[in-house]
Amino acid sequence: MKKILILGLLVLSVLAASCSLAAGAASNTTAGKLSVDDAVKLVSEEIPYEGEGEIQRHESKWENDIEFYRFEIHWYGDSATYYNILINSITGAMDTEEIEYDYAQAMREHWEGAQPSGEVTLRDDNTGNTETLYPTFDEEENGLLFYGNNRFGYSVRVPEIFTKVVLLPDNGDGMLLESEDGKAAFRASGGFVIFEGMLRESYDSALEAIGGENNAVYFDIGEDSWWITWWEGDTFHTRRFLVNGEEAWAECEISYQSVQSEETYNPFDDIAYRAVRSLVFAEG
16 A cells, blocks of 8 residues: 555656646747747757857748747857857757857958958048048957047947948048948948937837848847848848937948858858947947
8 A cells, every 4th residue: 555655656746747847848938839048048058158159149940830040159269169050949959060260361261352450541532531440459359440439439340351431421420331342331320319219219210121020130129229130132231229328329230242041151240240249339
């Protein structure tokens, strides 16, 4: 009798544990599907990156009615390790590809003719205006130059391939540059916050301009910034907008020709991401 009672209790314990696990899983998923947060947790367990690298969700894709999440993890330095991770949102199965590369050199090879830069002075032949870009001497900013805008108090890192001036405006709000071959463009600009809710309205307008959320690869809005990426034909765009309270706004957009294929890695993806991410207002 005791054996039967103990066995019964064990069975009940197992069933309770199973129900608890099932309930826990259900709280983190919808209809058996992993959320993006769940997928991020799986990635962090597979490849510990916190404090050393950075994770970014690159895109979402569908195959046979199953959504797959694609993540990238980057480590920065003289050379970089790049992980391309694809997760099945239903089963949690994970495919991981590891690539090591010198991202600055790879970027120069990708954009033929680009050379490592020291201090660079840009000149607009039409307006006569000039701007100076400065090296940062920071390994994590390899391939990037510093640009500071005194009028609106923002700064951003500029990929060193952008040496061709399209416009340095008289009002000093930013710059529009291109690569020498014209296949990539860089834009930085700023202005004054002129009405409450400008952050949300600019975000909605930016999404509407590309045809809505369905045409965006990535879109996110926070308390003081938003970020949208999208494809336009064979050109990839990444755009970030930032406000400094009720005082000023700044934005940065980079566009460049690429290939919509996971098998083809574009080394400029990393450079463009770090440049747009660097947009910030000066403290104080």
